[in-house]
Amino acid sequence: MELGLRNVPSGAGLGALTRNSKFSQQYATHGERLKQTHAEQLSTQLSVFQAALLEFSRTHAKDIRSNPAFRAEFARMCTAIGVDPLASSSNKKGSFWAEMLGTSVNDFYFELAVRVVEVCRRTREENGGLIAVAEVKDRIQKQDEKIGGTGTSDVSEDDILRAVESLKPLGSGFTVFELGRRQMIRSVPKELNTDQSTVMEAIQVLGFVTHSMLRANLGWDRARVQTVIDDLLSDSLVWVDAQAEEKEYWAPMFIGNANK
Amino acid sequence: MSSIFGNNILGNNATLVGSSSSTAPSIFPPLYDFPPFFTRYPNASTWTAQRAAWSSLILAYCKAHKLWQLHLSDALETELFHNAALGRRLKHQDAVEVLEFMAKEGQVDWIDESNKTGVNVWWKKPEEWGSVIFDWIDSTGQKGSVLTLYEIAHGDLTTAQEFHGMEEGMLKKALGVLVKRGSAQIFGSGEEMGVKFF
Numbered sequence: 001m002e003l004g005l006r007n008v009p010s011g012a013g014l015g016a017l018t019r020n021s022k023f024s025q026q027y028a029t030h031g032e033r034l035k036q037t038h039a040e041q042l043s044t045q046l047s048v049f050q051a052a053l054l055e056f057s058r059t060h061a062k063d064i065r066s067n068p069a070f071r072a073e074f075a076r077m078c079t080a081i082g083v084d085p086l087a088s089s090s091n092k093k094g095s096f097w098a099e100m101l102g103t104s105v106n107d108f109y110f111e112l113a114v115r116v117v118e119v120c121r122r123t124r125e126e127n128g129g130l131i132a133v134a135e136v137k138d139r140i141q142k143q144d145e146k147i148g149g150t151g152t153s154d155v156s157e158d159d160i161l162r163a164v165e166s167l168k169p170l171g172s173g174f175t176v177f178e179l180g181r182r183q184m185i186r187s188v189p190k191e192l193n194t195d196q197s198t199v200m201e202a203i204q205v206l207g208f209v210t211h212s213m214l215r216a217n218l219g220w221d222r223a224r225v226q227t228v229i230d231d232l233l234s235d236s237l238v239w240v241d242a243q244a245e246e247k248e249y250w251a252p253m254f255i256g257n258a259n260k
Numbered sequence: 261m262s263s264i265f266g267n268n269i270l271g272n273n274a275t276l277v278g279s280s281s282s283t284a285p286s287i288f289p290p291l292y293d294f295p296p297f298f299t300r301y302p303n304a305s306t307w308t309a310q311r312a313a314w315s316s317l318i319l320a321y322c323k324a325h326k327l328w329q330l331h332l333s334d335a336l337e338t339e340l341f342h343n344a345a346l347g348r349r350l351k352h353q354d355a356v357e358v359l360e361f362m363a364k365e366g367q368v369d370w371i372d373e374s375n376k377t378g379v380n381v382w383w384k385k386p387e388e389w390g391s392v393i394f395d396w397i398d399s400t401g402q403k404g405s406v407l408t409l410y411e412i413a414h415g416d417l418t419t420a421q422e423f424h425g426m427e428e429g430m431l432k433k434a435l436g437v438l439v440k441r442g443s444a445q446i447f448g449s450g451e452e453m454g455v456k457f458f
Binding site for chain 2: 125126128208233234236239240241242243244248249250252255
């Protein structure tokens with residue numbers, strides 16, 4: 001045993017062990033220092049970024065509120081750099097974003113969200129809780145015209161979609177979905193089944209459907225067509241025109257937007 | 261979807277037909293161009309919404325055209341209930357149901373309760389008309405003077421007033437409100453009926 005120890009080349013014994021640990025300590029310290037430097041740089045960059053944003057928001061808050069095109073661009077920019085202007089607005093501290101923009105953007109979307117909810121609620125008896133985003137936009141604009149509003153009357157569909165999105169944390173049950181080529185807001189917790197969606201899409205394309213149109217074009221039998229139509233009727237998703245040669249089924253959610 | 265329905269019976273995309281009314285397009289709601297608006301909805305909750313839409317249209321239409329009364333059989337032939345462009349009309353019995361609802365709301369009252377052939381239309385309530393008339397009397401310094409009903413409704417002095425042309429029975433009802441308030445007194449009868457304002 002003793003012989004063995006003596007034969008160990010110097011530098012590879014216990015001393016080496018301590019020396020190694022000294023190295024690794026140095027590495028660690030160096031790493032720490034690098035990390036710290038990075039953090040400092042990052043925080044400098046962040047504060048520069050924040051300052052720039054603050055400056056930007058101060059200069060443009062008005063535009064953000066009043067100009068829908070500008071607002072959409074701004075929101076797109078936020079998405080591009082990975083910031084959601086509405087994300088943390090529900091926590092009490094108030095979001096970084098709210099501080100930056102003096103809550104004007106948040107307020108804008110929440111106020112709009114309230115109006116979207118009102119439109120959906122008011123028209124629910126008529127349309128069964130499904131309404132086209134374009135229709136919501138039209139109705140909100142008409143309200144503004146009625147009260148002679150000048151202020152925030154310019155609302156885009158993009159704004160409405162974001163406003164609905166901002167309701168999500170509240171568990172509002174408002175969802176956006178695509179029906180054919182239209183974006184719809186659903187304010188009732190009901191899902192359309194496949195047959196119902198098919199019929200609604202057909203109405204969107206054709207304006208209305210009849211029993212025989214559905215049977216001829218989809219190859220459905222009488223009972224299947226009857227079931228779908230009855231369900232849609234009882235949910236107020238379609239209205240019936242009994243004064244045509246054959247009963248026609250129209251969707252109130254597409255009123256005023258037939259050509260869009 | 262369009263491929264399935266590409267060659268449908270219609271041959272092209274059906275669209276909602278625009279309102280035929282060029283005179284006062286703002287009166288008619290988008291629903292007016294929606295054919296099913298003219299068919300009573302089969303379930304109650306949606307019919308309630310549909311009925312409310314009809315009531316507001318009727319009030320707006322009468323106000324815009326200064327119609328004091330609707331006689332159902334005539335009115336059903338006008339653009340109010342008949343969308344000629346669509347070839348759709350509200351049925352008599354559905355119109356009666358709408359008017360019954362409006363009567364409950366105080367927006368109309370039946371000229372003949374038993375036969376229900378027509379209504380007075382109150383796009384302003386009798387109380388409001390009373391105030392409008394009284395304001396006019398007040399602002400033109402006619403307190404204390406006596407006017408005949410004819411002068412109020414058809415006189416030269418009132419041509420610019422909103423109540424000009426008001427149907428006689430309705431005018432009496434509006435003035436009745438002022439009598440109750442103690443700001444008018446009605447005397448005489450028939451042609452001679454006059455009213456004094458305080």
